[in-house]
Amino acid sequence: MAVFPRRRLAAVALAATTALLVTAGCGGGDEQGGDGPVTLTVDVFGQFGYEQLYQEYMAAHPDVKIVERGTGTNLDEYSPKLTQWLAAGRGAGDVVAIEEGLLVEYKANPGNFVNLLDHGAADLKGNFLEWKWNAGLTADGKQLIGLGTDVGGIAMCYRKDLFEKAGLPTERDAVSKLWPTWQDYIATGERFVAAKTGASFLDAATNTFNTILLQTAGNTTGYSYYDTSDKLVVDSNPAVRQAWDTTMDIVDSGLSGKYGSWSEEWVSAFKQSKFATIACPAWMTGVIEGNAGPTAQGRWDIARVPGNGGNWGGSHLAVPKQSKHQAEAIELVKFLTSAKGQIGAFKAKGPLPSSPQALDDPAITGASNAYFSGAPVGTIFGAGAKSLKPVYMGPKNQAVRTEVENAVRTVELGQRNPGQGWTDAVTNAKKAAAK
Amino acid sequence: MTVQLDARPPVAPAPGNQRQSSGRLSRFDTRFSPYLYIAPFFLLFAVFGVYPLAYTFWVSLHDWDLLGTDHPFVGAENYTRLLADVDFWHALVNTLGIFVISTVPQLLAALWLANLLNRGLRARTGWRMAVLVPNVTSTAAVAIVFGVLFGREFGMVNWLLDLVGLDAIEWKSNRFASWVAISAMVDWRWTGYNALILLAAMQAIPRDLYEAAAIDGANRARQFWSVTVPLLKPTIIFCAIIATIGGLQLFTEPRMFHSGTNPIRGGPLRESQTLTMYMFENAFAPHYNFGYGSAVAWLLFALIAIVAAVNVLVLRRLGGGPGPRKGAAR
Numbered sequence: 001m002a003v004f005p006r007r008r009l010a011a012v013a014l015a016a017t018t019a020l021l022v023t024a025g026c027g028g029g030d031e032q033g034g035d036g037p038v039t040l041t042v043d044v045f046g047q048f049g050y051e052q053l054y055q056e057y058m059a060a061h062p063d064v065k066i067v068e069r070g071t072g073t074n075l076d077e078y079s080p081k082l083t084q085w086l087a088a089g090r091g092a093g094d095v096v097a098i099e100e101g102l103l104v105e106y107k108a109n110p111g112n113f114v115n116l117l118d119h120g121a122a123d124l125k126g127n128f129l130e131w132k133w134n135a136g137l138t139a140d141g142k143q144l145i146g147l148g149t150d151v152g153g154i155a156m157c158y159r160k161d162l163f164e165k166a167g168l169p170t171e172r173d174a175v176s177k178l179w180p181t182w183q184d185y186i187a188t189g190e191r192f193v194a195a196k197t198g199a200s201f202l203d204a205a206t207n208t209f210n211t212i213l214l215q216t217a218g219n220t221t222g223y224s225y226y227d228t229s230d231k232l233v234v235d236s237n238p239a240v241r242q243a244w245d246t247t248m249d250i251v252d253s254g255l256s257g258k259y260g261s262w263s264e265e266w267v268s269a270f271k272q273s274k275f276a277t278i279a280c281p282a283w284m285t286g287v288i289e290g291n292a293g294p295t296a297q298g299r300w301d302i303a304r305v306p307g308n309g310g311n312w313g314g315s316h317l318a319v320p321k322q323s324k325h326q327a328e329a330i331e332l333v334k335f336l337t338s339a340k341g342q343i344g345a346f347k348a349k350g351p352l353p354s355s356p357q358a359l360d361d362p363a364i365t366g367a368s369n370a371y372f373s374g375a376p377v378g379t380i381f382g383a384g385a386k387s388l389k390p391v392y393m394g395p396k397n398q399a400v401r402t403e404v405e406n407a408v409r410t411v412e413l414g415q416r417n418p419g420q421g422w423t424d425a426v427t428n429a430k431k432a433a434a435k
Numbered sequence: 436m437t438v439q440l441d442a443r444p445p446v447a448p449a450p451g452n453q454r455q456s457s458g459r460l461s462r463f464d465t466r467f468s469p470y471l472y473i474a475p476f477f478l479l480f481a482v483f484g485v486y487p488l489a490y491t492f493w494v495s496l497h498d499w500d501l502l503g504t505d506h507p508f509v510g511a512e513n514y515t516r517l518l519a520d521v522d523f524w525h526a527l528v529n530t531l532g533i534f535v536i537s538t539v540p541q542l543l544a545a546l547w548l549a550n551l552l553n554r555g556l557r558a559r560t561g562w563r564m565a566v567l568v569p570n571v572t573s574t575a576a577v578a579i580v581f582g583v584l585f586g587r588e589f590g591m592v593n594w595l596l597d598l599v600g601l602d603a604i605e606w607k608s609n610r611f612a613s614w615v616a617i618s619a620m621v622d623w624r625w626t627g628y629n630a631l632i633l634l635a636a637m638q639a640i641p642r643d644l645y646e647a648a649a650i651d652g653a654n655r656a657r658q659f660w661s662v663t664v665p666l667l668k669p670t671i672i673f674c675a676i677i678a679t680i681g682g683l684q685l686f687t688e689p690r691m692f693h694s695g696t697n698p699i700r701g702g703p704l705r706e707s708q709t710l711t712m713y714m715f716e717n718a719f720a721p722h723y724n725f726g727y728g729s730a731v732a733w734l735l736f737a738l739i740a741i742v743a744a745v746n747v748l749v750l751r752r753l754g755g756g757p758g759p760r761k762g763a764a765r
Contacts (some may be wrong), residue, residue: 080720265697399721
């Protein structure tokens with residue numbers, strides 16, 4: 001019996017010491033005592049590429065155990081779950097990933113998250129592209145919800161073997177020269193279709209529409225469905241209309257394989273080589289590799305995106321208030337979003353860093369991707385990253401985007417003509433925004 | 436023995452003279468103990484049934500953003516908006532449409548199956564168990580497999596249609612086709628279950644009725660329609676009620692039938708979005724409007740109550756009175 005209290009005392013002392021070391025002056029919120037190692041749950045979607053980093057972190061912090069949930073799930077499954085956990089006040093991980101399109105909705109209720117500015121995050125500002133940092137701040141600038149992980153610089157991924165079959169150039173610079181503009185891209189697509197390879201030119205009009213929209217908005221207005229005063233401008237923003245019209249041209253020319261993006265058919269179409277190009281934000285490379293599988297290694301390559309740059313996607317990591325291990329979670333967030341963490345994730349699954357230091361790092365600038373025929377992904381995605389123009393997203397962005405993309409889909413499937421589709425897009429978007 | 440005594444219902448003994456009060460206690464025991472014995476069910480029902488119902492109703496009277504901290508009271512506004520919401524009525528038509536084209540063939544097929552199983556087959560138990568196997572599989576697994584079978588380009592159904600020279604069908608974005616595909620899923624799962632229930636009822640029909648019919652010159656088909664089916668009526672109605680309850684709440688099959696972005700819509704034009712899916716779409720992603728979703732839930736509840744009432748009326752008219760089931764019940 002004499003041993004027990006002493007051992008317990010030692011445990012408490014150890015826990016207190018680690019807590020002191022880890023929290024580095026933060027007030028707390030962590031009422032957990034010292035029950036051995038702390039388990040941190042990290043909630044993600046898609047491919048964040050953190051496995052190796054967790055190992056590293058756990059090796060350096062023997063008192064922390066990391067469990068990840070959600071790799072491979074798509075955003076539509078992930079985000080409702082996260083919202084439910086936040087609303088219920090329990091269930092969420094200690095670290096959660098938030099995609100840029102949903103960030104605004106979560107920022108509207110900042111009370112759900114720890115204010116990272118209270119935990120020394122302000123010093124990290126220089127580690128992020130300015131707009132990425134600002135995206136994590138609430139409207140009044142007083143609370144930082146999350147630290148940035150990646151940005152979604154856009155390129156165009158294509159199948160070399162299918163291009164060869166169609167008698168098109170296969171080398172990436174030559175392919176980039178095929179399509180300085182989206183109209184050139186359509187013209188190339190028409191040549192591809194005329195060659196009758198048995199594959200379509202692109203996967204689905206919705207993905208392409210979103211790419212064109214974010215690119216056009218980034219280059220012109222700086223916002224898409226909502227203007228910066230959160231007014232719905234789906235029918236008055238020329239960027240939306242322009243992206244719509246270009247997409248309708250693509251559909252009219254019969255270039256789309258109509259594989260609804262992220263569906264089972266879409267995945268099968270990757271496996272069966274059913275389309276030749278796909279609009280490719282940096283994080284998409286990991287998705288392609290996962291869907292097309294190892295047999296397609298070396299058949300894919302990456303060229304420049306038609307038009308001029310653009311950003312699609314990218315996430316932040318946040319710590320929910322409900323977490324019982326806030327201090328440890330904040331440390332983990334800082335580690336994962338550090339330049340080193342972002343480089344590690346990029347090497348594993350391709351998400352493009354949002355840290356200027358990481359972008360300048362030889363590990364990024366010199367990086368190539370063996371799956372994509374050794375394409376120099378570091379320069380392809382990284383070169384334009386610092387000049388990326390962010391697109392502002394309003395409060396109901398996700399719901400509105402869903403309506404507009406579905407309208408694109410109905411035209412693509414021949415259920416609506418482009419005129420009816422546009423009317424649907426506008427009326428349904430307005431309805432969704434009012435809900 | 437002491438253990439036995441302790442097992443009495445937890446009635447607080449009166450303070451002081453216990454011996455005096457034992458008479459009162461036993462009277463109390465006989466009068467109130469039965470309620471205590473059945474209390475656990477009602478307590479659980481109150482916690483898991485009544486409370487959520489009431490709370491949902493309370494929520495439906497508010498503008499309740501799932502993540503928001505303020506939930507202003509809006510009265511019946513959610514309901515008035517909902518009644519004017521075309522997507523709500525669209526989902527209602529989908530639900531009823533899928534319900535009809537799944538239930539009618541399902542019950543007919545179950546009747547036919549039960550009739551087959553009722554004959555002197557070899558390995559009878561094996562056959563009877565076999566028809567129940569689909570019911571044991573997980574709904575989600577069934578829905579995913581059927582979702583692939585009914586794929587537009589890589590689906591086996593369209594491949595078979597192509598083999599016989601028919602055009603491919605857009606199973607997921609053609610309203611009627613998606614209803615048929617989802618009904619096929621529902622029927623695959625539930626036909627065997629209903630067949631077994633009907634079979635049990637068939638076996639309770641006295642043999643002498645058939646003998647009498649045979650003597651009167653009725654052939655097998657005539658016996659089936661004039662003896663078997665009328666006597667099965669109450670059971671058929673029971674099956675219909677069960678199918679109604681399931682059919683109006685249909686969720687997993689149509690939800691898992693669609694994959695990709697926002698499958699909760701049930702297709703780009705909401706081709707096969709049922710009421711429960713519409714409820715989910717509003718209460719959770721992408722709208723997170725808990726109040727509106729709760730209003731959908733309550734209207735669905737009202738709808739089920741109406742359909743159930745119609746069922747009861749039909750039951751009274753067809754199966755009521757001194758029917759054959761009543762005699763068999765005891």
